[in-house]
Amino acid sequence: MILYITRKHPPSVGGMQRQSQGLVESLGTLVPIRVVRWSRSQIWLPFFLIYSFIIACFSLLTHRDRLVFMGDLALSPMAVFLKRVFRVPAISYAYGLDVTWPNRLYQKLVTPFFSKLDHIVCISTYTQGLLHAHGVSSEKTSVVHPGISRTNATLIPENQPRFELSEGRQVPRSAKLILYVGRLVPRKGCSYLVDEILPRLASCRSDWHCLVVGDGPELGKVEQLVRDRALHSKVTLLGQISDKELMAVYAAGHMLLMPNLAVPGDVEGFGIVALEARSAGLPVVAYDVDGISDSFVHPEDGVLVEPGDPDAFVDAIARTLDADLSVEARQARRERVFEHFGWPVIAGRLLRCVEPFLLNR
Numbered sequence: 001m002i003l004y005i006t007r008k009h010p011p012s013v014g015g016m017q018r019q020s021q022g023l024v025e026s027l028g029t030l031v032p033i034r035v036v037r038w039s040r041s042q043i044w045l046p047f048f049l050i051y052s053f054i055i056a057c058f059s060l061l062t063h064r065d066r067l068v069f070m071g072d073l074a075l076s077p078m079a080v081f082l083k084r085v086f087r088v089p090a091i092s093y094a095y096g097l098d099v100t101w102p103n104r105l106y107q108k109l110v111t112p113f114f115s116k117l118d119h120i121v122c123i124s125t126y127t128q129g130l131l132h133a134h135g136v137s138s139e140k141t142s143v144v145h146p147g148i149s150r151t152n153a154t155l156i157p158e159n160q161p162r163f164e165l166s167e168g169r170q171v172p173r174s175a176k177l178i179l180y181v182g183r184l185v186p187r188k189g190c191s192y193l194v195d196e197i198l199p200r201l202a203s204c205r206s207d208w209h210c211l212v213v214g215d216g217p218e219l220g221k222v223e224q225l226v227r228d229r230a231l232h233s234k235v236t237l238l239g240q241i242s243d244k245e246l247m248a249v250y251a252a253g254h255m256l257l258m259p260n261l262a263v264p265g266d267v268e269g270f271g272i273v274a275l276e277a278r279s280a281g282l283p284v285v286a287y288d289v290d291g292i293s294d295s296f297v298h299p300e301d302g303v304l305v306e307p308g309d310p311d312a313f314v315d316a317i318a319r320t321l322d323a324d325l326s327v328e329a330r331q332a333r334r335e336r337v338f339e340h341f342g343w344p345v346i347a348g349r350l351l352r353c354v355e356p357f358l359l360n361r
Contacts, residue, residue: 001032002354003059005052005078006071007045009037013240015146015272016095019123020071022147023093026347031358034059053078060086067091067357073098073120074106076113083118089357091119094141096269096291099130115140121353124270124291142353145294147346148275148337175209176254176321179282181246181273184216187266189259189287191218194225194235196310197259201317202234208321210257211249215240250280255302255320258286262307271295274302278337281330283323285316297340300333 004024008016017039024035036055038048059065060082070079070092083090099111114120115136122128122143131141182188190212198210212222212235219237226235241249250256256277260268268290275295277284284302286292296304303316339345 001065002067002069003034003065004069005036007038009039012039019146022343026343027350030351080113080116089118094120094122094127096127096267100265100267102265124294126291127269144349146272147343148279148341178208178210179253179256181213183214184218187263189261191221193259197313199229200314210235212237253282256282256284260287260289262289275341278333281334283320
């Protein structure tokens with residue numbers, strides 16, 4: 001039995017939450033898992049830490065769980081304590097930001113526990129490198145990429161009529177839809193996209209429309225840039241939308257843009273939205289920042305662009321707009337992402353990581 005403890009799990013929203021759910025559902029088909037989860041705001045995290053610690057101790061005492069598996073490295077001090085008291089192996093997922101979070105207290109009190117874990121499962125080679133820089137030996141780390149579930153996204157031809165997201169929000173019927181999906185924070189690059197990339201794209205072609213999906217602290221800045229760059233007819237800010245609407249956006253889209261920027265202390269461990277877009281058959285145009293390249297496994301996945309070159313990014317968008325996006329091409333891309341990153345595949349890799357610790361108990 002694995003005791004899995006996570007501070008980010010649905011119904012709260014985010015990439016870590018979806019990965020946590022996928023891990024529980026897929027790995028749980030291969031080995032029994034007992035889950036202690038937090039599905040609310042991180043504001044109340046201290047209460048969850050107390051609650052989860054009590055539940056973990058009770059579970060280890062009464063059920064004799066054979067392995068403690070933490071959802072991310074922020075929980076590593078608890079994992080090490082449980083390991084020492086109950087003499088069970090302790091492992092953790094590592095995303096990236098949980099390694100580099102630029103908080104002095106966190107870096108001083110939490111990061112020393114990383115090397116005391118028995119094993120760390122990294123979502124990318126980039127994250128693995130971050131841990132090595134923190135003194136964690138290579139023998140204690142392995143890379144298992146995030147997984148993706150098959151969705152209900154419909155593969156539609158380009159000439160099929162567009163859709164209406166909700167009342168009063170029409171999407172242009174003739175334009176090719178380029179998508180930004182993610183939080184509106186500096187490292188995701190949405191403000192950079194509107195400020196530097198889209199004006200260049202507008203100057204060379206007009207057959208596109210950009211849908212921005214997401215919310216965050218830079219929302220006001222992005223709205224102002226749309227006005228300042230006179231892009232109100234070319235950019236639609238959708239805010240946070242439902243999963244059903246997001247699947248409709250992916251289904252009608254032509255490509256996903258990931259104009260991520262390198263921000264010290266705030267890293268992109270992998271970029272799970274790239275898998276989500278490809279599960280609907282979309283190519284991805286992205287800056288080659290942090291761990292994003294790990295999601296690119298085939299030339300037809302999209303285009304990786306040298307960071308900080310908006311002209312090259314625009315050129316990549318233009319080439320992708322002109323490329324084949326037939327139903328057949330989308331279906332091939334969709335099947336390829338499940339072949340490499342489908343949860344049944346990822347669960348098997350996770351099992352190979354945890355099995356030695358289960359067998360030694």
